[in-house]
Amino acid sequence: xxxxxxxxxxxSFQIREGNTVQPFDVITFSNYSSHAVAYEWDFGDGTYxxxxxxxxxxxxxxxxxxxxxAISEDNNVDVAxxxxxxxxxxxxxxxxEWNPDEHIDWxxxxxxxxxxxxxxxxxxxxxxIAYGYTDNxxxxxxxxxxxxxxxVWAEKVPASYLETxxxxxxxxxxxxxxxxxxxxxxxxxxxNTWIAWVHYFDPYQSPDKAIKKNRHEKxxxxxxxxxxxxxxxxxxxx
Numbered sequence: 001x002x003x004x005x006x007x008x009x010x011x012s013f014q015i016r017e018g019n020t021v022q023p024f025d026v027i028t029f030s031n032y033s034s035h036a037v038a039y040e041w042d043f044g045d046g047t048y049x050x051x052x053x054x055x056x057x058x059x060x061x062x063x064x065x066x067x068x069x070a071i072s073e074d075n076n077v078d079v080a081x082x083x084x085x086x087x088x089x090x091x092x093x094x095x096x097e098w099n100p101d102e103h104i105d106w107x108x109x110x111x112x113x114x115x116x117x118x119x120x121x122x123x124x125x126x127x128x129i130a131y132g133y134t135d136n137x138x139x140x141x142x143x144x145x146x147x148x149x150x151x152v153w154a155e156k157v158p159a160s161y162l163e164t165x166x167x168x169x170x171x172x173x174x175x176x177x178x179x180x181x182x183x184x185x186x187x188x189x190x191x192n193t194w195i196a197w198v199h200y201f202d203p204y205q206s207p208d209k210a211i212k213k214n215r216h217e218k219x220x221x222x223x224x225x226x227x228x229x230x231x232x233x234x235x236x237x238x
Contacts (some may be wrong), residue, residue, distance in 0.1 A: 009036040010072035020085045020189055022144055024235065026057050027084070029066075036070035036078075037086075058086040087141040090191045090231040091115075091183065093163035095138045095154050097167060098180075100198035107138030108167055108198060114153040115142060115234075122151035122181065123173065131219050135230040144234040145187040152181055154196040157214040167198040 021027055031039065032054050041049040043056050044064035058064065068080045069223040093113055097106040114131040116122040129150065134140045155168040172180035186192045 002022065006074045006076060007035045008073045008076050009070040009072040009078045010034045011036070011068050011078040013068050013080055013082070015082065015084060019083065020087065021058070022060060022189070023059055023086055023090055023233075024057050024144065026055055028055050029053060029068075030159070031068070033068065033070035033078075035072050037073050038071040040069040042067045042069075061086050061088060085189075087189045089145045089147065089186055089188050090141055090143050091145055091186060092139060092141045092191060093134075093154075093196050094193070095134050095140075095156075095167075095196045095198055098199055102197070104195070107134075108131075108156055109134055109136050109138050109158045110156075111138065111140075111154050111167065111196075111198070113140050113196065113219065114215060114219070116146075116147075116151040116153065119151055119182070121179065122153055123220075125153075125215060128219070131187045131215075132230060132231050132232040133220075137149060140230040140232065142232045142234055145186055147186055149185050150183045152183060152194070153215060154198050155215060156198070157216060166201045168201065169196060169198045171199050172197070176215045223232050 002153060010033060014030045016028040017025065029041070033039065034098065039050060039056055040050055040053070043049070044066055047056065049056070059144055063083055063085050066082050070078050070080070094104070095108040095111040095113065096104050099105060099106060111134045112131065113134060115129040117127055117129060117197060121127040130142055132140050153169065157166055157168070169181055180197050183192070183194050
């Protein structure tokens with residue numbers, strides 16, 4: 001006489017990218033369950049999947065509990081859980097007029113700020129990673145960045161070259177001070193702060209410089225006023 005025995009599944013999975021990711025990162029789930037013929041995933045944000053090895057991304061920061069139900073042919077169930085933290089890597093840049101004592105005296109609102117991956121890209125204006133304007137406090141924040149350094153272009157070129165409030169950081173390059181235009185390597189999943197010092201120049205006295213160095217006119221002809229958002233999500237689609 002032969003008697004049947006039920007098979008009990010074992011649910012197990014791992015996240016290839018680790019337990020901390022940024023919003024919009026594509027996460028790959030590796031399913032190591034055994035004795036299972038069906039799977040039910042709950043990603044903790046109101047979305048689900050029945051694939052064996054699904055992929056998923058989160059739109060918002062937070063801590064999400066992921067569950068995997070592994071189901072056997074006999075409809076026995078085992079469940080595995082894992083928490084994942086979704087958090088941005090942030091770079092908060094404050095644009096300030098430079099002075100020899102490096103006191104934060106004059107914040108530059110509506111400054112146009114661009115991020116580049118290399119010194120050559122910064123100098124020759126290609127491979128722009130992201131750009132935007134500082135707010136009323138001279139601050140702009142970029143979110144979704146990598147664990148690396150960035151080259152920062154900062155300028156404020158007035159619409160009329162008869163105005164006298166031009167600023168940029170190009171002279172630091174001419175003087176060989178890369179530390180004024182290049183950030184340190186960012187700490188991942190943290191708020192990194194950095195000051196972008198800029199020099200004042202008189203557009204009326206230097207109209208050719210204002211015209212040549214004005215990247216605002218190339219990238220953002222419809223100017224964002226200072227009460228608009230200064231939180232830029234890198235790589236996010238509109």
